[in-house]
Amino acid sequence: MKVGLFIPCYIDQFYPQVGIATLSLLEKLGCEVVYPQGQTCCGQPMANSGFEHLTGGCNELFVKNFADFDYIVSPSGSCTLHIKDHLHVHDKEDAATHIRQHIYELSEFLTDVLQVKHLSARFPYKVGIHQSCHGQRGLHLSQMTELVAAPYSKPQQLLQMVEGLELIELSRKDECCGFGGTFCVFEEAVSVKMGKDRVADHEKHGAEYITGNDVSCLMHLEGILKRQQSKVKVLHIAEILNAAF
Template sequence: MNVALFVPCYIDQFFPDVAISTLELLESQGLSVAFPEMQTCCGQPMANTGCTADAAPVARQFVEMFSGYDAVVCPSGSCTSMIRNHYSEYFADDDQRFIKLRDSTFELCEFLVDRLGVRTIKGRFPHRVSVHSSCHGLRELRLGACSEQMVPRENKLRILLESLEGVEVVPISRQDECCGFGGTFAVTERETSVAMGVDRVQDHVQSGSEVLVAGDMSCLMHMQGLIRRREMPMQVMHIAEVLAGRPLPTKQTASAAR
C-alpha cells in the first residue's frame, strides 16, 4: 500500500514527536510511508473563521499533493474531518481526483482498525489512563459512540489502547463532552473555552487517571495548558506516542517541552 503521512501544522510546529511516533507506528505494521515535504495546513483555521476564499487554494493544493497515494493517514480527527467532510465545497461534484482522496484519507486509529484490521498493538503502558474523545472524531468521523445518537459504535482509540499490557483505562463521568478548544473559538471566546476546559479536565482528574490520552493534539494542547497552570496531578499524551512505546514524560521533560 502506497501510504502518505499528513502532519497537521500545530503538530509539526509544537509536538513533532507525535508525527514521528505516527510514522514509527505505521512502519511497525510493515508499511512504507511517504512524507510529502511541501505539505501545508489543510485550511481548517481559515474555513472555521469564514474565510472560504482563502481556504479554497489550500484545499486544491492538498488534493494536488496527496491524490496519488492509496491512503493518507493523519494523527488528528479534526484535520481528517476537514478533508473528508468539508472539502467538497471547493470541488465539483464529479471531481474524481478529489473523491478518491476524500475516501482514502483516514485518522490514525481509524486507519489501523478499519483499513488494516489491527486490534492489538504489542507494547506495555503500566498506567491509569483516561480517554478524551474529540468532537470531530466522534461527531464527524464516528470513531466512537456519542450521546446525540443512540447507535452503538466501537471506539477505535480504546480498542488499540486497551490492547497494551499493564494499562488501566478508568471511566470518566461524561465521555463525550467537548474540551472547549474548538480552534479559533478558544481565541474569540476565551473565557467560555477555559471554563469548558477546566470542567473537562476535572472530570479526568477525579477519575484517578495519571494520563489523559486523546487522538487530537489540539485538544490535548488546550487541556495541557490548563493542567499545567493549575498544577493538577495529570499528564497528557497523544495516542500515537502511547502506542509507539513512548514512556510517560517526567515533569522535567514535560516542562521543557512546554
C-alpha cells in the same frame, strides 16, 4: 500499501513527536509511509472562521501532494474531517474525490483498514480518553452517549491492546473540552471553564495521563493542567500505541 502521512500545522510546529510516533507505528504495522515535503495547512482555520472561499490554494496544494497515495493518514480527527468534507478543486475533482474517500484519522485507519488485532506497546499507567468532537460526531470514531445504541470506541479498542494500561471511567466521557479552534479565542472564558471541567473529571477518577486523537484538544487541556500545576500529563494516542515503557 503506500500511505501518505498528513501532519497538521500545530503538530509540525509544537508536537513533532506525535508525527514521529505516527510514522513509527505505521511502519511497525507494515505500511510504506511517505511524508510529502511540500504539504502545508489544509485550510481548516480559514474555513472555520467563515473564509472557506479563500482556501483554494490550500486545496490545490493538498491535491498536488497527496493524489497519488493509496491512503492518506493523519493523527488529527479535525483536520481529517475537514478534508473529507471540504476538499474540492474544480479542475482536479477526480483526484480530490479520491483523497476525500481515502483519508483516515489514525485510529480509524488502524481499526477499519489495517484491522489491527495486536500491538506490542506497553504503557503501565491509568489513562483517560478525551473524545474530541470532530472525531466522535464527525468521523464516528466512538458512539455518542446521547444516542440509544450499542457503545463502541475505536480509540478504546486500540488502547485495550496496550500492555499494562488501565482505562479509567469518566462521569461525562464525551463532553467537549472547549477548545473548538477559533472558539477558544473568541469565547476565552467559556473555553477555559469547559477545559477545567474536563480536567477535573479525569483527575477525579485518578487519571495519570489524558490521551486523545486531536493534539489541539490535548494542547488546550495541557495548558490548563500546567497552570493548575497538576501532575496529570497528556499524550496523543499515537505516542501510547507506539510506547515501549
